[in-house]
Amino acid sequence: MQGGPAAAGSRLAARDLTLAYEDRTVVDGLDLSVPDGEVTIVIGPNACGKSTLLRALGRLLKPVRGTVLLDGEELARIPTRTIAKSLGLLPQTPVAPEAITVADLVARGRQPHQRWWQQWSEADERAVADAMARTDTTALAERAVDELSGGQRQRVWIAMALAQETDLLLLDEPTTYLDIAHQVEVLDLVRRLNRERGRTVVAVLHDLNQAARYADHLVAMKAGRIVAQGRPAEVVTADLVREVFGLESVVVPDPVTGSPLVVPGRPWEAGPAAGAQAGSSTAV
Template sequence: MSRTSRLTANRLTLAYEDRTIVDQLDLEIPDGRVTVIIGPNACGKSTLLRALGRLLRPQGGAVLLDGTELARIPSRQIARAIGLLPQTPVPPEGITVADLVSRGRHPHQKWWQQWTEADEKAIGEAMERTGTAELADRPVDELSGGQRQRAWIAMALAQDTEILLLDEPTTYLDIAHQVEVLDLVRQLNRERGRTVVAVLHDLNQAARYADHLIAMKAGRIVAQGPPADIVTADLVHEVFGLASVVVPDPVTGDPLVVPSRPWQPPSEPGTATPRATERDAAPAGQA
């Protein structure tokens, strides 16, 4: 990286009991950029994000914020700097959307001043941006999956941190709301300079919205950099085991991953077998 990063990992080792997930990983998160982590299931991307948000204690190495180990920083101080939306958050029983979102303001409040105009403004703006204002009085556990996800995102936005960690923020959302959420993430980054780190499953969405892409496999970083520089058919095959063609997105020009031809039934006797094109026959990375 050409400049100092506020959030870094140094020889980071992460494990669950005796199973090592990430082993001696070094990482620098670019400040003021949208970083997206991609990779197959169980590759360690969500585990890494949990460690960056101090939800998981390292077995070795450290995560550092402004050069200081997270383990040495008071929790409230971390909560003012890093907001985290985990993959499957569980709300307190019976809590309403408005109450849930308001909890994002707790790190900013003091014992002698529990509520301010800044809190009110941050909560209202977060709910407006996520389309949850009309759900304010609804219990969170009565919402649909998509509505619930938007409520959690609103809470993370209300926390108003300079670094925002999002673990699969588009889970349970239909395609229109997925785009809305990712557009919101980009808007927060571009207009307010927020540093965002997100885990996404959709490689094409990652390539479209990321400034910096991190591709992981088996607990290690295979490649990282701007999507245009690293997203190739060879990388897709190495990380996901998928044969594909990578072409420019017709709207944005970003890399667009097109999987190989879908399965087709065998030709019936007496009919001609469709002839494979040169592109169909080419191995990954040579199409």
């Protein structure tokens, strides 16, 4: 399929995108334009196609139909090295080479910028040092990646993606394995990269409230299709949460940011009859 130019203000776009694993269609006829210079976050229930979409945007998965466009050109037609200079991807479950150190893994993010006559430069050194400092992994430099905790490994992989210094950054569940403090730290880092360095970011998150707090552009998916997209204040409503997640909730303003805050309905409680039955069972 020959693609035309991407929508204005969108270097990365998908047109009539259908994605499948063998004979199982996961994403069907999807259109998406990623706003330049913004943080786009994709939300939705498990197995709705979020990570599959991100894999296609990063050219890890070939479309069954439709196309992904980068700067108006089909991604499939662009040389890999050229893509790697513009587009960085952190997949959901990356695998590190056995016994590789943290410093060596982060340094691999610089490979697209190197040439046979110049394998390493001061610019590479600065990029790696900066990426490790921003992800609080400098002290881990000489440690083997496979000896780290899950949270430490996740920060190291994010450092490698940052070291690549691309204008577009795709992150598939970057807060996985992280405690709440490090989740906020990583998402604040994403916000700073966007605001201070103009990086366009697309991230998949499970936490709806974090997505609403950090996204400029929110994309809600269900069953391989986009149900709604736009500013979080426009997208996140009790009706949408019910439609997409099957959850009754109340949406109120976040007391800190003013962004939508999803409060689930009252937890299940045993009624008098259930309580009596439970008491009777205990006595037996």
